[in-house]
Amino acid sequence: MxxxxxxxxxxxxxxxxxxxxxxxxxxxxxxxxxxxxxxxHHAGIGFGINAQEFLRKYDLTGLTPAFASHSRRWAYYTRPNVMNTKGSIQLTxxxxxxxxxxxxxxxxxxxxxxxxxxxxxxxxxxxxxxxxxxxxxxxxxxxxxxxxxxxxxxxxxxxxxxxxxxxxxxxxxxxxxxxxxxxKRYAGYVAWRGTISEKLVSKETVEYLSGHVSLQFSKRTYLLCYIIPTDTGNFEPGERLLNWVWYYNVADDSPEMTDIFTDVTGRLHHNNVSRGLVRSEVWERCRAELLPRISGPFQELLQKTSNPFVTKIRxxxxxxxxxxxxxxxxxxxxxxxxxxxxxxxxxxxxxxxxxxxxxxxxxxxxxxxxxxxxxxxxxxxxxxxxxxxxxxGTVFSLLKSILFYVVFLIKLKFGRN
Ligand SMILES: Cc1cc2nc3c(=O)[nH]c(=O)nc-3n(C[C@H](O)[C@H](O)[C@H](O)COP(=O)(O)OP(=O)(O)OC[C@H]3O[C@@H](n4cnc5c(N)ncnc54)[C@H](O)[C@@H]3O)c2cc1C
CATH class of the missing domain: 3.50.50.60 (FAD/NAD(P)-binding domain)
Structure with a gap:
């Protein structure tokens, strides 16, 4: 029934x-x-195996839902090509x-x-x-x-x-x-996010970012970028969007946090300052500190993004x-x-x-x-x-997080989770 x-x-x-x-x-x-x-929010999302299985079962539109990316390209400080690793993911x-x-x-x-x-x-x-x-x-x-x-x-x-x-x-x-x-707890960092049209960046940068997820590491901060279709489902080269995220450490309740989360009207937000409400001087200051420490393609992405948004990660x-x-x-x-x-x-x-x-x-x-x-x-x-x-994070905090994961896997194997 x-x-x-x-x-x-x-x-x-x-x-x-x-x-x-x-x-x-x-x-x-x-x-x-x-x-x-x-x-x-004009920000990309992962389209993993469960989402794929779900649409295979229930979708009747026949539309292509996502891009496939088969590798990750790693950049370290100003070096854009440190290594490539395999790993498939779909993004939309x-x-x-x-x-x-x-x-x-x-x-x-x-x-x-x-x-x-x-x-x-x-x-x-x-x-x-x-x-x-x-x-x-x-x-x-x-x-x-x-x-x-x-x-x-x-x-x-x-x-x-x-x-x-x-x-x-x-x-x-x-x-x-x-x-x-x-x-509920604050993770200790915020995410700056933006999308820009491929048309707005150089051919070299589009080529660099195409076909994989690009990761950029610098001093205790990292960015990633991948290409997504438009909201209207356009997958055509030249029409797609470059979606980037930048994780940036900020102490909770610090003057810097207040500065970042105070919008163009002077209102202080708790979690998120939307696109169009971020004060340009805040974005320009944060970006200017990072630019000398990252590779060319990522520099261009940030320089050409005029309207990012920022979210506290919780x-x-x-x-x-x-x-x-x-x-x-x-x-x-x-x-x-x-x-x-x-x-x-x-x-x-x-x-x-x-x-x-x-x-x-x-x-x-x-x-x-x-x-x-x-x-x-x-x-x-x-x-x-x-x-x-x-x-x-630091080497110590990284090792600690790996240890927690290993303990979780061991407990899972022995049915103790
Ligand atoms: C309009 C919108 C745009 C988004 N765009 C992006 C994006 O571009 N990129 C990205 O990574 N993530 C985006 N997100 C977040 C993303 O959808 C989620 O992180 C993820 O997909 C899980 O979705 P969810 O449905 O669980 O939660 P959410 O997407 O947060 O949806 C929760 C929904 O519940 C509604 N709701 C809340 N309280 C009540 C209530 N009391 N009664 C009735 N309705 C209620 C909200 O209005 C909202 O529509 C967006 C979310 C929204 C709502």
């Missing part, structure tokens, strides 16, 4: 889980607090993936997908409601009532569900409502993903917000969805699933830590 599934949050995790339930024949309603058309843009998921979920046409596919046989209904901010949950033995505010009319409303999925991101309301245990780590006997679940960033080093946030959301299928088919209990997603998150957290220490 079809179930009513309410998904809180209509970004990538919400759409992934919404599409899965639609294809499983359930009736799905996504409640998204924001109104109107959604725009990406938030906007393109969002368009593909919306086309499949509720048939929304977009520049990337002007002709969305019709519903497949056996699909349930799919509704995407905007301007609905979820505020409370009431769980009885039979049903769950989701209370929300219609932000257009400023009116409280409610809806009954068999299953509620919290996909409401880093500051998840659902996570608070179920009293999920969560640890961990938000939760230890339980299933509540009320599996009738309320936390997925994606709402469950655990991963540092962006591996670009694994969407991959985690897809992993949650792929592995939940075993719960929906009665092969695993929600608690077993919750333990599995905990191990998945823990592994990525530890790998992220190694990468962070390699780029921004």
């Amino acid at each position: 079809s179930k009513t599934v309410i998904i809180v949050g209509g970004s990538l995790a919400g759409l992934i889980h919404g599409l899965q339930h639609k294809r499983l024949g359930n009736n799905v309603i996504i409640l998204e607090q924001e109104s109107g058309e959604r725009h990406s 843009s938030w906007g393109l993936l969002n368009s593909i998921l919306r086309a499949n979920f509720d048939g929304l046409a977009s520049a990337a997908c002007p002709n969305p596919p019709p519903a497949a046989e056996g699909d349930g209904s799919a509704t995407y409601l905007t301007g609905k901010r979820v505020t409370a949950l009431q769980c009885t033995k039979e049903t769950i009532t989701v209370n929300y505010v219609d932000t257009h009319a400023d009116r409280p409303e409610s809806i009954e569900a068999d299953l509620v999925i919290g996909a409401d991101g880093v500051n998840s309301t659902v996570r608070q409502l179920v009293n999920a245990p969560v640890t 961990d938000a780590i939760c230890t339980t993903a299933s509540f009320y006997d599996g009738r309320v679940l936390l997925v994606g960033d709402a469950y655990t917000t991963l540092r962006p080093h591996l670009g694994a946030a969407t991959e985690q959301a897809a992993f949650h969805s792929n592995t939940l299928e075993t719960v929906y088919h009665g092969k695993k209990t929600p608690e077993e699933w919750s333990s599995g997603v905990g191990r998945f998150a823990q592994r990525i957290i530890l790998i992220n830590k190694i990468i962070a220490e390699l780029g921004t």
Whole structure:
């Protein structure tokens, strides 16, 4: 029998889980607090094996979702070609993936997908409601009532569900409502991020950056860059975007932190200063300190980026993903917000969805699933830590992070995690 599934949050995790339930024949309603058309932060995302498996199973658009990159090129200080290492990864843009998921979920046409596919046989209904901010949950033995505010009319409303999925991101309301245990902490560094059109940089720099992920290490700081398609799904050379991230150590509550997070209007932000709001003198000062210590292609990227954005890197780590006997679940960033080093946030959301299928088919209990997603998150957290220490830490902190990872693997092997 079809179930009513309410998904809180209509970004990538919400759409992934919404599409899965639609294809499983359930009736799905996504409640998204924001109104109107959604725009990406113009920053790339990793499209890992779980995301690939998910789209193979459920996508009917036939669109190419991502670029494949088969190696990593390493630059050290001003030397651009220190080594090349193998390693496949697929990369894409938030906007393109969002368009593909919306086309499949509720048939929304977009520049990337002007002709969305019709519903497949056996699909349930799919509704995407905007301007609905979820505020409370009431769980009885039979049903769950989701209370929300219609932000257009400023009116409280409610809806009954068999299953509620919290996909409401880093500051998840659902996570608070179920009293999920969560640890939050600042990672000790911020990420400057930017994208620029290939057209704006020299042919040599585009050639240098094409076909692989480029990593640039310098004194306790590192950058990476890879090419992504546009939000409208353009993969053509000359039209693509160069996406870069620069990890930069800043002490919490320091005068420098206040300076970076004070925007053009004088407002101090807690986590993020969006594109267009970063003070140009702050960006120019930070960039000027780094430029003499990095290689030519990365210098050009930073010099030609006039509108970056900056985010404090924080961990938000939760230890339980299933509540009320599996009738309320936390997925994606709402469950655990991963540092962006591996670009694994969407991959985690897809992993949650792929592995939940075993719960929906009665092969695993929600608690077993919750333990599995905990191990998945823990592994990525530890790998992220190694990468962070390699780029921004000391030899001692790097060795410590490797040791933690080895201990984790040993415990995993002997079933003690
Ligand atoms: C508009 C947008 C653009 C983004 N662009 C990029 C990008 O370019 N590059 C990148 O790396 N990452 C981007 N991200 C972040 C990225 O989507 C996530 O890190 C990752 O994909 C995991 O997604 P998520 O769905 O778990 O969380 P999020 O993407 O954070 O989505 C959470 C969603 O829940 C909604 N929500 C929160 N609280 C409530 C509530 N109480 N009621 C109803 N809805 C609620 C939010 O409005 C949001 O849409 C973007 C996120 C958004 C929302």
